[in-house]
Amino acid sequence: MCTLITLSNKSRPAVTKNAYPYDTLGNYIFQKPHLLIEALHPHHGKSIWIGGRIAREGNQSLAWLGDAVLAVALKVPWYAGPQTRKYSTNHWSQKITSNKHLAKLAIKHGIPNCCFPTGATVGRKALATAMEALIGAVYLKFRL
Numbered sequence: 001m002c003t004l005i006t007l008s009n010k011s012r013p014a015v016t017k018n019a020y021p022y023d024t025l026g027n028y029i030f031q032k033p034h035l036l037i038e039a040l041h042p043h044h045g046k047s048i049w050i051g052g053r054i055a056r057e058g059n060q061s062l063a064w065l066g067d068a069v070l071a072v073a074l075k076v077p078w079y080a081g082p083q084t085r086k087y088s089t090n091h092w093s094q095k096i097t098s099n100k101h102l103a104k105l106a107i108k109h110g111i112p113n114c115c116f117p118t119g120a121t122v123g124r125k126a127l128a129t130a131m132e133a134l135i136g137a138v139y140l141k142f143r144l
Helices: 033-039 060-080 086-096 099-108 111-115 124-142
Strands: 002-007 013-017 048-050 053-055
Touching: 033 048, 033 060, 033 124, 060 086, 060 124, 099 111, 099 124, 111 124
Parallel strands: none
Antiparallel strands: 002 013, 048 053
16 A cells, blocks of 8 residues: 655644555565654655654654664674675675665665655665665564
8 A cells, every 4th residue: 555645734744545655565564654654754854743753854864773774784694604804795785785776776676656756856865765764664663
């Protein structure tokens, strides 16, 4: 199901169908849809009221968390494994977490249609931020 989050006079979201995935993304079902809504809400200089709190930076806070989670998720297997040279592992990790790579993943999974329903051209940085924010939202759901 897709819904669009719009802001009322009190900056609380109102829901309209067919723009944002509200409770599902692909085959993943968000049982805390406010995390998904926040993850897919790019920063436009406006605060939104979501999940009982004000998100002043759009999806920036979740993206910051998602970036850290992704970094740890990539480094734990290195530590447990044969521990190849640190330089090559860092290079590999940086390539996977680059804005270019994350933006490609976002496009592959249809994130631009969810985050930016207006059809505006979206930059790599905004798409990468949305992917990091989704990772942060999933982390908060499961507290991995």
